[in-house]
Amino acid sequence: MKHPVIDILEDLVRIQSVNPHYGDGANGEMELSRYIERFFRRIGLPVRRQPVAEGRDNLIVELRTGHPDSVLLYEAHMDTVSLGSMERPLVPAIRDGRLFGRGACDTKGSLAAMMYAMEQCARYPELLRCDLVLCASVDEEHAFTGLLKFLELDMPISAAVVGEPTELKIVASHKGCVRFAVRTFGKSAHSSVPHEGENAIVSMAKIVQYLQEKMTPELGRLSDALCGPATLSIGTIRGGKQINIVPESCVIEVDRRIVPGENPHRVLADIEEELQGWCAAQGIKCAIEPLLLDWALHTPPGNPLVRRARDAASALGLNSGVFGETYGSNASKLQGIKGIPSIVYGPGSIAQAHSREEWVAVSDVERATEFYMELARTFR
Template sequence: NEAKLRTRRREASLRSVGEPAKGESQTAVRSPAGLHGDLIFAGTVDEESGSLGAKALVDAGITADYAVIGEPTSLRVAVAHKGSCFIKVSLAGRGAHGSCPEEGINAASYAARIVAAVEDELRPRLAKRTHPLLGSSTVSIGRICGGTQPNIVAEMCEIEIDRRYLPGEAGPVPEIREIVAAVCEGVEDLRYEVVEMPMTSKVPHVPLGTSPDSHLARAALETCRQAGLPAEPAGVAYWSDGGHLAASGIETIVLGPGDIANAHGPRDHVA
């Protein structure tokens, strides 16, 4: 069946890394384009929930000239990806009976105004910030939670925001804080807080922006060309541990089998 077929394809793909066939595919596992030295395989954990594995690797003092992150790129050489910043906006107002809403400060209502400002003001600004391989910066409202029941003015409300930003772009938190302040400042008995969430703050999820003319990128592109694979530099929209490794001074690319479109779902497979 289809599941078994995907499993066989996965096993074949994994075998091909360590057991190349004759001819061109052997080139990919030999020293390409003048790269020489020791090859270290590092398997890290926690990439989906904070990247503490990559942090531990860097904190342990690993030294390397280059890093290749094996995330799925359909075997295209990705030299760039966006940074990721998860932001929580917490609002605290004043509760009241739902029949007398004017006696309360409705945190959920002010949260709605913040969401509208993000969608109507911030999103168009971000659309103008572009990268040749990554497209534009983005913002997405991922979660809104507040209040207790319909007949009580909501005293508390939280908004969780996913901001993806480009190489060279400033960190997103101050921009979100400015929007929240414009809505909430001067409102009596309304308190707010804007913070980056631990999932992206424990290990800063910075963008990756390796030059396509770097030694590693040129070697990978040439190897792909010899193997009949796409040989133009690419970018990927998702974040990877490569951002942290590159920030620590290791020249980094992302290159691996599989399509990210199949990730995180029932059709997730390598190739």
């Protein structure tokens, strides 16, 4: 017999909620948020919308049980990446115990499990020793504006669980990132008299070499026991207009992954200072522009949330270890910006997220439901 959480998940997958950042044909999160709103209104829980952008609202559901000093937040994003070349991405299909569909794994499996868990908790609120809040957020797959807007509410929250595919592992730390562009400025000239110009591409080549050979090796020293070392990757390069003009501009985009303990703003400032100093000595004119700054997550193993999560996993016979990851999530914003102890937990594997064959194991979704219910009942 099919578990009711799977019915919810199938409904979520049927509703296209591609992040508008991915272009034409993306519906955004509105229709999905209406489904979730109806779901909770039907069982009498208060639901509120928080506008984030035109036609894009976070949805916040509260289960108040008389414990305002102990508030557990469940958070999962509603948006997905583009439908891509997936076959029938909006038609949930179960084969060999796997549910296929865009978003099934990232992160509608977690969202469905959290919704079902909250519905069950709402039936017996007297069993809870905490208030439970669910935030279904927008825009995680692009710029996290949904979660950042949610933080502006300054709701009292004691601890948070962010639903993302962790293979039902308790992820208490993960990396963050600092993405920035570096632009070099030259002087254009006809290519027949290149000495009359300054070649921005040649300058950039020196910077690329510096980043790769000087800055990158030093990052090995910044290593986290659970997440591994800090890294740096140069992802794009653009420069020059045509072959017979000395280029006056060249831009690269760099992705520096930070480890727990690093502050993204500080990391960017340090990179800027070091690079500008080196460029000045080389006679290179450059500018650095921040693109995206994201905190790393580090919730200490001794934190009560981690302990309760481990107990809940143990009680259910699930993996009760504590893990680190290389990718980011909304958890790091909750912790980095507001100091809210947070973990990431959900069904499915990151390997199946964003992929052409996105799926989640049905049994994982069911077990995640049990975990979210058990944690809600034991958190205080």
